[in-house]
Amino acid sequence: MLNSTLCELSAALERRAISSVELTRLFLDRVERLNGALNAFITVDAQRSLGEAHAADQVRAAGGAGPLTGIPVAHKDIFCTRGMLTTCGSKMLADFVSPYDAHVIERFASAGAVLLGKTNMDEFAMGSSSESSFFGPVRNPWDRARVPGGSSGGSAAAVAARLAPAATGTDTGGSIRQPAAFTGVCGLKPTYGVVSRYGMVAFASSLDQGGPMAKTAQDLALLMNVMGGHDARDSTSLARDAEDYTRELQTPLAGLRIGLPREYFGTGCAPHVLARVREAIAWFESQGAKLIDLALPNSGLALAAYYVIAPAEASSNLSRFDGVRYGHRARAYGDLADMYCRTRAEGFGAEVKRRILIGTYVLSHGYYDAYYLQAQKVRRLIARDLAAAFARCDVIMGPTAPSTAFPLGANADDPVQMYLNDIYTIPAPLSGLPALSIPCGFDGAGLPIGLQLTGSHFAEARLLGAAHRYQQATDWHLRVPAETPL
Amino acid sequence: MSWEIVIGIETHAQLTTRSKIFSGASTVFGAAPNSQASAVDIALPGVLPVLNRAAVELAIRFGLAVGGTISRRSVFARKNYFYPDLPKGYQISQYELPIVVGGTLTIASGDAHKVIRLTRAHLEEDAGKSLHEDFHGMTGIDLNRAGTPLLEIVSEPELRGAAEAVAYAKALHGLVRWIRVCDGNMQEGSFRCDANVSVRRAGDPVLGTRCEIKNLNSFRFMEQAIAYEARRQIGVLDDGGTVTQETRLYDPERDQTRPMRTKEDAQDYRYFPDPDLLPLVIPEEQIERVRATMPTLPGARRAEYVAQGLNAYQAGLVTASREMADFFDRTVSGTPPLAPTEVANWIAGTLSGRLNESNLDISQSRIRPDQLRTLLLRIGDGTLSAKMAREVFDAMWAGEGDPDAVIAQRGLKQISDAGAIEQLVDEVLAANPRSVAEFRAGRDKALNALVGQVMKASRGKANPAQVNELLRRKLQV
Numbered sequence: 014m015l016n017s018t019l020c021e022l023s024a025a026l027e028r029r030a031i032s033s034v035e036l037t038r039l040f041l042d043r044v045e046r047l048n049g050a051l052n053a054f055i056t057v058d059a060q061r062s063l064g065e066a067h068a069a070d071q072v073r074a075a076g077g078a079g080p081l082t083g084i085p086v087a088h089k090d091i092f093c094t095r096g097m098l099t100t101c102g103s104k105m106l107a108d109f110v111s112p113y114d115a116h117v118i119e120r121f122a123s124a125g126a127v128l129l130g131k132t133n134m135d136e137f138a139m140g141s142s143s144e145s146s147f148f149g150p151v152r153n154p155w156d157r158a159r160v161p162g163g164s165s166g167g168s169a170a171a172v173a174a175r176l177a178p179a180a181t182g183t184d185t186g187g188s189i190r191q192p193a194a195f196t197g198v199c200g201l202k203p204t205y206g207v208v209s210r211y212g213m214v215a216f217a218s219s220l221d222q223g224g225p226m227a228k229t230a231q232d233l234a235l236l237m238n239v240m241g242g243h244d245a246r247d248s249t250s251l252a253r254d255a256e257d258y259t260r261e262l263q264t265p266l267a268g269l270r271i272g273l274p275r276e277y278f279g280t281g282c283a284p285h286v287l288a289r290v291r292e293a294i295a296w297f298e299s300q301g302a303k304l305i306d307l308a309l310p311n312s313g314l315a316l317a318a319y320y321v322i323a324p325a326e327a328s329s330n331l332s333r334f335d336g337v338r339y340g341h342r343a344r345a346y347g348d349l350a351d352m353y354c355r356t357r358a359e360g361f362g363a364e365v366k367r368r369i370l371i372g373t374y375v376l377s378h379g380y381y382d383a384y385y386l387q388a389q390k391v392r393r394l395i396a397r398d399l400a401a402a403f404a405r406c407d408v409i410m411g412p413t414a415p416s417t418a419f420p421l422g423a424n425a426d427d428p429v430q431m432y433l434n435d436i437y438t439i440p441a442p443l444s445g446l447p448a449l450s451i452p453c454g455f456d457g458a459g460l461p462i463g464l465q466l467t468g469s470h471f472a473e474a475r476l477l478g479a480a481h482r483y484q485q486a487t488d489w490h491l492r493v494p495a496e497t498p499l
Numbered sequence: 500m501s502w503e504i505v506i507g508i509e510t511h512a513q514l515t516t517r518s519k520i521f522s523g524a525s526t527v528f529g530a531a532p533n534s535q536a537s538a539v540d541i542a543l544p545g546v547l548p549v550l551n552r553a554a555v556e557l558a559i560r561f562g563l564a565v566g567g568t569i570s571r572r573s574v575f576a577r578k579n580y581f582y583p584d585l586p587k588g589y590q591i592s593q594y595e596l597p598i599v600v601g602g603t604l605t606i607a608s609g610d611a612h613k614v615i616r617l618t619r620a621h622l623e624e625d626a627g628k629s630l631h632e633d634f635h636g637m638t639g640i641d642l643n644r645a646g647t648p649l650l651e652i653v654s655e656p657e658l659r660g661a662a663e664a665v666a667y668a669k670a671l672h673g674l675v676r677w678i679r680v681c682d683g684n685m686q687e688g689s690f691r692c693d694a695n696v697s698v699r700r701a702g703d704p705v706l707g708t709r710c711e712i713k714n715l716n717s718f719r720f721m722e723q724a725i726a727y728e729a730r731r732q733i734g735v736l737d738d739g740g741t742v743t744q745e746t747r748l749y750d751p752e753r754d755q756t757r758p759m760r761t762k763e764d765a766q767d768y769r770y771f772p773d774p775d776l777l778p779l780v781i782p783e784e785q786i787e788r789v790r791a792t793m794p795t796l797p798g799a800r801r802a803e804y805v806a807q808g809l810n811a812y813q814a815g816l817v818t819a820s821r822e823m824a825d826f827f828d829r830t831v832s833g834t835p836p837l838a839p840t841e842v843a844n845w846i847a848g849t850l851s852g853r854l855n856e857s858n859l860d861i862s863q864s865r866i867r868p869d870q871l872r873t874l875l876l877r878i879g880d881g882t883l884s885a886k887m888a889r890e891v892f893d894a895m896w897a898g899e900g901d902p903d904a905v906i907a908q909r910g911l912k913q914i915s916d917a918g919a920i921e922q923l924v925d926e927v928l929a930a931n932p933r934s935v936a937e938f939r940a941g942r943d944k945a946l947n948a949l950v951g952q953v954m955k956a957s958r959g960k961a962n963p964a965q966v967n968e969l970l971r972r973k974l975q976v
Contacts, residue, residue: 092545093543093544093545099544099545101544106544109544111543111544111545112538112543113538113543115545210545210547211545211546211547212545212546213545214544214545215544215545215775217774218774218775219774245549246547246549247547247549248547248548248549248550248775248776248777249774249775249777325771326774328579328769329577329579329588329589329769329771331588332579332581332587332588332589333542333544333586333587333588334544335581335583335588337583337586337640338541338542338586338640339543349583353581373769376579376769376770376771377767377769378767378769381769381771385771
């Protein structure tokens, strides 16, 4: 059961091979046994989970079950969950119990899924290693001395170590895809506006997008069927008809045009990563896909533009954490300004402060044009490059991250080196495009490698279809870390 | 050398939507603190703003009323600063691309009119309130007002002096109420003005350094504050000093302005487009739909009344509010229609006097248009003399009912029956031979005494015009 896909679990529940309560208990036990070593979860409420599982079993008994009814799902601790801690990995919200549910939480609840717990993450989703959490770093199940990537590292580690059959994450510059690559799981960042941001603690509003993490592309499609869709409470949520993300799972690969940007296969990428990615691409070619050489001339500017725009928005989004209405407030302070200073100095970690400072700087009078406006122009150039590319191809493929998981603390003193992790994942959110990472092999040290597939707007189903075909022919996605045996 | 006072006004008009500009919470004034603050209003983590389309329609309405350009595309921006009653740490406003650009407002300036250009009008949300007095050693925060929709209306610095500034504020106040985009309630803060005041030597093309005066919550305070501030600045300059650009607060108790913050500690608001809201796109059809619902504006209505014979003062008074103009129209129209000038005399005179005495608005008038209309009809048909009419008016104001009921109740019907009047005249002539002789000797004034006697004999009910005419005829024949 622990290594089963969502389809298999759903079938097992339907034929009463197992009940949701039993299934939930199975995963809760595993969380209890392994979470101490991995630190993937911040909050687990077994009683609540079992209560929901019991209710799901009753729904099933009454004949009202859907594909996810009774299946435990872990949620990144960035999604507000009524009556439960929602910390965003920060001391600022360490005691914050949300009075309302995020749209994504509501959707999973109404689909009958069981909330298994809230997963650890980089503080306010700022990071690529899940080390900046106030609740301590998440460990990579493939090597506990290494990071799982971030910021959705808790969800990635939970799925990789089979502590949860599936999880949610959020992606701003690669926060779903890079940890998916580092932990050997699948993760999809949908087209901007497909998954409502309502109730998702904001990092960079124009980039943030929730998405699923699971063992297989097919599972991602099932999860997207629940997560996607219009929500009037998010003005950037797109008013589109509901779609079935499984619809292209059987589409053949013959004729698929795969774009290969030169810039993604350069010297910045570790050779073993490139080798596995090239092998995966060769497999697609063997199935009749066409390979197209591409240039994305402005992609070299993406990282710089991202690290202006995202901090700018973050500096404003995080202003609400001021100690006035909820969250951390300094115990002792003088006047109002002192209350703000102490509260925020105590409540935020170093990386969050760094980004607030950068963001405040680039929006300041006299610097706005040179930084923020310039970055927005670069953003448009990058989007234009990608739009031109998608006139010539259906899917862009390349490595998800330039390396495999690095050791904990490796980039502690070098934020720029840390930011370089996002080099391949940033163009998609800057352009609002969907992108997904799937496992495509391991390096010499046995660490997973991710293949990234990027599509044009609303091409999720096509991406998932291509990934599914690949997973029918490979088993990278079913490998389980030796440190967390089944 | 003389000084010229230059003023530009920024007005925050609270729009008359039922719910807030970015949340579904109610905007009704006076509720228990924080009872009208939703998750969005208190800025919980993860909440998002959703634009209230009704606020947009009201802004379009205003833009059309002032002849401004409705931006087909405008952008909401974040104005970032920390304050406890600003829950998100930023205010959502419009910065570079406001919803209304330009437009004009015509104001009364002495006996003439002056056209004041508007810079812009933009949508934004209000902040909450800090309650410094209610808790010892602490500040309370009431977020009921947070997120209330405001239209900030900015004039060009084209007002010259306190009187013009007040005329502008009154004209704007009248207009926003007329088109029903703002209730204009200044006590509740629905209509708030800040004045940017500077002075310069007459003829100097360059503007002087300005000070912004806040807290002008009545027209009277506005006039006093601007007059004080202009005097202060002239004093500084006359003494060879320079005016410091700063924000000042008007203190009505002391009738003076005092510094609040200087330009040096002015904040850098770090405006940038709000990524949570899409650019506001207004299709032409929407503008036309709003245009179709626009009432005749006060300026046009004033011109109509002047054409009907009202003088400038009456026309201005009758168009002071849409309720007043409607009251006037309802009184005039009907069968038979009344003379507009006659109605205007009554409304501008007796009725306005009464309303002012009792500090009432026309909508609170104790006399309805149909009652005033009947009263004027009874004057016209000779039932009432002018004096009796005033008595009936007073009785109606006191709540004694319709004019005809009052007339019957009080036996006020004027005697216009020629036979009855002739009998009284004959009796008076017989009883006052001396006055008769004096009149015949050429003393015209003696007639007044005889009229008075007849009126007295009729206990005031005889039609004075008829009495007069009859006496003259009898005495001269």
